[in-house]
Amino acid sequence: MTELIKFHDFTTARTFLEASRDAVFVISDEKIEYVNEMAAKLLGFERAEDVVGRWSCEFISPEDRRAQYKPAGKTTPFRYELKFQRKDGTNVDVENQISLIEYDGRPASLVFCRDISERKLFEAKLDAVHKHAIELRNVETLEEVAQSTVNTLNESLGFNQVGFGIVEGNTLSFKEFSVSSTVKGLPLDGSGITIRAVNTGETQVVSDVRRDESIVASNSHEQPETLSELAVPIKIGSETFGVLNVENSELDAFDENDRKLLETLAQHVASKIATIIEKEKLQRSLRELESKNQELDEYTYAVSHDLKAPLRSIQAFGELLLSDTSKLDTDAIDYVTRINNASSRMKRLIEDLLVLSRVNRKYLDVESVDLNRLIEQIEMDLEALIREKNAEILYSELPTISCHRVWIQQLFSNLVSNGLKFNRSTNPKVWIGSEEHYDYYQFSIKDNGIGIDEKNFPRIFKLFQRLHSEDEFPGTGAGLTICKKIVESYGGKIWLESKPGLGSTFYFTLSRSAFDGGGMTP
Ligand code: ADP
Numbered sequence: 001m002t003e004l005i006k007f008h009d010f011t012t013a014r015t016f017l018e019a020s021r022d023a024v025f026v027i028s029d030e031k032i033e034y035v036n037e038m039a040a041k042l043l044g045f046e047r048a049e050d051v052v053g054r055w056s057c058e059f060i061s062p063e064d065r066r067a068q069y070k071p072a073g074k075t076t077p078f079r080y081e082l083k084f085q086r087k088d089g090t091n092v093d094v095e096n097q098i099s100l101i102e103y104d105g106r107p108a109s110l111v112f113c114r115d116i117s118e119r120k121l122f123e124a125k126l127d128a129v130h131k132h133a134i135e136l137r138n139v140e141t142l143e144e145v146a147q148s149t150v151n152t153l154n155e156s157l158g159f160n161q162v163g164f165g166i167v168e169g170n171t172l173s174f175k176e177f178s179v180s181s182t183v184k185g186l187p188l189d190g191s192g193i194t195i196r197a198v199n200t201g202e203t204q205v206v207s208d209v210r211r212d213e214s215i216v217a218s219n220s221h222e223q224p225e226t227l228s229e230l231a232v233p234i235k236i237g238s239e240t241f242g243v244l245n246v247e248n249s250e251l252d253a254f255d256e257n258d259r260k261l262l263e264t265l266a267q268h269v270a271s272k273i274a275t276i277i278e279k280e281k282l283q284r285s286l287r288e289l290e291s292k293n294q295e296l297d298e299y300t301y302a303v304s305h306d307l308k309a310p311l312r313s314i315q316a317f318g319e320l321l322l323s324d325t326s327k328l329d330t331d332a333i334d335y336v337t338r339i340n341n342a343s344s345r346m347k348r349l350i351e352d353l354l355v356l357s358r359v360n361r362k363y364l365d366v367e368s369v370d371l372n373r374l375i376e377q378i379e380m381d382l383e384a385l386i387r388e389k390n391a392e393i394l395y396s397e398l399p400t401i402s403c404h405r406v407w408i409q410q411l412f413s414n415l416v417s418n419g420l421k422f423n424r425s426t427n428p429k430v431w432i433g434s435e436e437h438y439d440y441y442q443f444s445i446k447d448n449g450i451g452i453d454e455k456n457f458p459r460i461f462k463l464f465q466r467l468h469s470e471d472e473f474p475g476t477g478a479g480l481t482i483c484k485k486i487v488e489s490y491g492g493k494i495w496l497e498s499k500p501g502l503g504s505t506f507y508f509t510l511s512r513s514a515f516d517g518g519g520m521t522p
Helices: 010-019 037-042 117-136 142-156 193-200 213-218 256-323 330-358 371-381 383-389 405-421 454-460 479-489 512-516
Strands: 023-028 031-035 078-085 091-103 106-115 161-168 171-174 204-206 228-236 239-248 367-370 392-395 400-403 429-436 440-447 494-498 504-511
Touching: 010 031, 023 037, 023 091, 031 037, 037 106, 091 117, 117 142, 117 256, 142 161, 142 239, 142 256, 161 193, 171 193, 193 204, 193 228, 193 239, 228 256, 239 256, 256 330, 330 479, 367 371, 367 405, 371 383, 371 392, 371 405, 383 405, 400 405, 405 429, 405 440, 405 479, 405 504, 454 494, 479 494, 479 504, 504 512
Parallel strands: 392 429
Antiparallel strands: 023 031, 023 106, 078 091, 091 106, 161 171, 161 239, 204 228, 228 239, 367 400, 429 440, 440 504, 494 504
C-alpha cells in the first residue's frame, strides 16, 4: 500500500496550487474537497466554490464513468486519460496525475489535470491520415489519388479550402476536383507559395499572405479571401510530383500539427504516385514490346513464306536430276542427294518458323475442347511412332476447356511426341496429368525417356537449339519454343523437372481468363 503524502499545512500548499497552470482537484470519498481556479474553468464554472462539495463522477463523461479509475493497490503518482463532461454538456479530453494524500485527516486523491484535447484531436487526425494510406492501396489512377486525398483533407482533417496540384511538364495543374481552385497549367517559373513548395521541395507556411511579396506580386491562384496558407510538396527524394495546399481566411491559421499532418499525407501520396507512374511505364514498355514482337512475327512470317517458293524449285530440280541418274556419276548423285536432304530439312525449319510467327495472330474462335478427345486425336496422329516404339500414352480424366483448339493441340502434341521421341526405353510411356485451380489449369507431361541435364533447361526453349544430332533424334529444335510461345500467349508458364536417365516432366499452366479475349489463327 502506498504511503499517503501528509501536508503539515494544506493552506500553504494551496498557495502553490492556485498558481499552478494545471487544473488541480482534491477528492475524498468521491466528493470534490478542493479545486483551483483552473479546474473550475476547465469544467465550465466561474468560481471554485461552485464545484467544491459535488460528486466527482458528475464531471466524468458517461462513457468513462463506468470505467472510472480506482487507485487502490497502485503506487502513486500515476496517470490516466479520460473525458470530463463540462457544465454545458460538452466533453474535454484530460490526462490526470494522481497522488494519494491525507486531507483533513482522511485519505484523498490530489489530482493534477491537463487538457489534452488538442493532442487527442491531432492523434485522431493522424489516424485518418494512416487510414487514407490504406485506402490508397485500392486506388489505381492519379485522379482517384487526388480525389481521395482531397476528401481526406476536407472531411477527416477539417481543412475547407484545399488544393491538389500535379506537376505536368513545366506547369502545375490543379485538378478540377480541387475545392479551392480549378486552375490549370500554372507555369513553374511563376511565383506563389504552391509553386515555391514545388520548386524548393520544402513545406511553405505563410501566416499572412499580404506580407508575402511573392504572393502579392504573383496575382496567384490563391483565393482572394485567403490570409494564411500552407503548401507541402508531394515528393520522393529529389523528385517532386505535385503539391498539397490548404488555405484559410484567418491569419496564422496553421500550426506545427497541421504541417505534420500534411507532410505525412504528402509522403503517402508521393509513394502511391510513384507506384502508379512506375506501373504506367511498365505497361507502356510492355505495349511497345508487344508491338515490336508483332512486327517481328510479321517479318518472320513474310520471309519464311517467301523462302518457300525458291526452296520448292531447288527440291523439284533435285528430284528431277535424281529421277534419271544415268547422266550422273556417283559423286554427283551423292551431292544431289545431300542437296535434297538439306532442302527438306530447310523446308521443315521454315514450316516451324511459320507456325511460330502465327502463334499470336488473333482470328480464331474459342471453342469448348474435351482434352480426352484431343489426346485421342494426337494418339491417332502418332500411331506409327507409337506402334514402332511399343509406346503408351496414359492419362486419367482430363478437363474440357474453352480454348483455341489448334494451338492447344499443337502444344500437347509437341510435348507428347518429344516424350516418345527422346526415349530409349523398350516400352516408352508418357503420362498426362491435370490440376484445376481457381483461375488456371496446370498440366504435366511426364515420360520415362532419356532425361535432360539441368544446365540445359534454359537452352532447350530457345529457337533451333537441340541437344542431339539429327541422326540420333530427328527434329528442328523449334517445338519447345513454339510450346513456350503458346503457353505465354495464354498467360501461363512452362517449366520442367528432369534428370539424365530418369525421364522428364514438363509442366505448364493456362490461365482460364486468357480465352475470354479474341481468337487466334494457326
Ligand atoms: P526438337 O524436338 O525438334 O529437337 P524441341 O524444341 O521440341 O525440338 O526440343 C529441344 C531439345 O530439347 C530437344 O532436341 C531435346 O534435346 C530436348 N528435349 C525436349 N523434350 C525432351 C524430352 N521429353 N526428353 C529429353 N529431352 C527433351
